[in-house]
Amino acid sequence: MSTVGKPIKCKAAVLYGFNQPLKIEEIEVAPPKAREVRIKICASGICHTDDHALSAGMASLNFPVILGHEGAGIVESCGQGVTKVKPGDHVIALCSPMCMKCKCCLHEDSNFCVDNDVGKNKGLMLDKTTRFSINGKQIYNFMSCSTFTEYTCVDEFACVKIDPKANLDEVCLIGCGFSTGYGTVLNTAKVKPGTTCVVFGLGGIGMSAVMGCKVAGASRIIGVDINPTKFSRAKELGCTECINPNDCDKPIHEVIVEMTEGGADYGFECIGKVDVMASMIQSTHHSFGSANIIGVPKSTDRLVMDVMWVLTGRTINGAFLGDFKASLDFPGLVQDAIQAKKFDLSKLVTNKLPFEKINEGFDLMRHGKCVRTVLIMDKCGKK
Numbered sequence: 082m083s084t085v086g087k088p089i090k091c092k093a094a095v096l097y098g099f100n101q102p103l104k105i106e107e108i109e110v111a112p113p114k115a116r117e118v119r120i121k122i123c124a125s126g127i128c129h130t131d132d133h134a135l136s137a138g139m140a141s142l143n144f145p146v147i148l149g150h151e152g153a154g155i156v157e158s159c160g161q162g163v164t165k166v167k168p169g170d171h172v173i174a175l176c177s178p179m180c181m182k183c184k185c186c187l188h189e190d191s192n193f194c195v196d197n198d199v200g201k202n203k204g205l206m207l208d209k210t211t212r213f214s215i216n217g218k219q220i221y222n223f224m225s226c227s228t229f230t231e232y233t234c235v236d237e238f239a240c241v242k243i244d245p246k247a248n249l250d251e252v253c254l255i256g257c258g259f260s261t262g263y264g265t266v267l268n269t270a271k272v273k274p275g276t277t278c279v280v281f282g283l284g285g286i287g288m289s290a291v292m293g294c295k296v297a298g299a300s301r302i303i304g305v306d307i308n309p310t311k312f313s314r315a316k317e318l319g320c321t322e323c324i325n326p327n328d329c330d331k332p333i334h335e336v337i338v339e340m341t342e343g344g345a346d347y348g349f350e351c352i353g354k355v356d357v358m359a360s361m362i363q364s365t366h367h368s369f370g371s372a373n374i375i376g377v378p379k380s381t382d383r384l385v386m387d388v389m390w391v392l393t394g395r396t397i398n399g400a401f402l403g404d405f406k407a408s409l410d411f412p413g414l415v416q417d418a419i420q421a422k423k424f425d426l427s428k429l430v431t432n433k434l435p436f437e438k439i440n441e442g443f444d445l446m447r448h449g450k451c452v453r454t455v456l457i458m459d460k461c462g463k464k
């Protein structure tokens with residue numbers, strides 16, 4: 082029986098307050114209004130940013146909320162006036178949608194649309210309501226999409242059509258983690274062949290940065306993590322050496338500067354800790370080093386820096402979603418994965434769990450037992 086135009090009852094992981102477990106509830110997803118798209122989510126990765134939100138790391142969040150922002154699925158139905166996708170299309174949900182009209186969308190170096198919800202955390206669609214409810218009470222969305230649910234409803238600009246041949250339980254990572262690490266290396270830092278890179282934090286984002294450094298042709302890629310169980314996968318993906326700061330008898334940046342005869346060409350912080358950001362910056366060469374911040378710290382944390390860090394010529398960059406213009410770049414990134422085979426996303430997916438085990442998935446990440454856990458909502462036609 083067709084669901085078009087009707088509310089859909091489905092399972093979603095609802096967060097009722099900070100630091101609580103997610104609760105699998107039966108919710109209602111209203112039909113899409115004009116220029117909106119309802120999507121059957123097939124798979125969603127768990128990103129540290131979800132845990133950051135859950136554990137009160139963001140300035141504000143409205144409750145109850147459905148988290149998740151790294152999902153892929155199939156369009157179930159479209160509201161009036163939708164032109165970019167149609168029912169049956171395979172799509173990636175966009176946590177950084179682009180209106181393509183604002184100053185940022187039109188700027189060649191920006192992907193930070195004025196209409197995204199990053200940092201604002203209003204949890205609403207463009208019309209300032211949401212399509213999620215439980216027993217008649219509104220549930221907020223997250224980062225313009227919400228993917229910890231069997232069905233979501235997004236504004237048309239918050240999804241992009243991709244090649245239906247792509248494995249949704251791998252390309253969902255293009256929605257956030259992979260693109261963030263990989264893009265910061267290629268688009269933001271623009272790593273040159275033959276250079277030395279140091280990547281702090283070997284989780285989903287850091288491993289993707291390592292993959293980017295490899296594709297860019299870096300000759301030396303140093304991985305840094307306090308969890309040595311990450312090292313074998315990191316080496317498989319391109320690290321030439323890995324260091325645990327806890328094994329060192331001096332600060333990690335002094336170790337890196339010594340190993341690289343003055344500092345790495347490029348540094349990447351993929352953790353979200355301001356003290357590590359300071360170490361990463363100082364690990365890069367004082368004159369020509371490029372230090373790149375990816376990790377998201379608590380909104381109350383402050384990075385204290387010595388102005389000499391930049392006066393000597395080093396640059397410090399930050400990037401959101403790897404500086405990709407998601408709606409324009411993601412279909413090509415999917416092709417790079419499945420056709421050109423520039424990188425292997427399956428190497429990032431160390432764990433797959435049924436959706437109901439979402440809290441177990443968060444625990445795997447918190448205890449460093451995975452690179453990425455992908456939740457499977459539905460096999461979506463796959464055997």
Ligand code: PAD
Nearest residue numbers: 129130282283284285286306307308352353376377401402
């Ligand atoms: P993750 O938990 O999978 O990985 C973090 C890694 O850091 C783990 O391997 C830890 O062992 C390691 N680590 C922790 N503390 C230290 C330390 N002191 N020294 C060395 N290693 C350490 O997280 P993730 O890869 O999903 O996310 C990483 C960060 O990136 C996180 O802050 C997240 O919010 C941020 C992020 N930023 C963007 C963006 O657009 N800028 C997008 C997505 C995620």
Ligand code: ZN
Nearest residue numbers: 128130257258
């Ligand atoms: Zn993310």
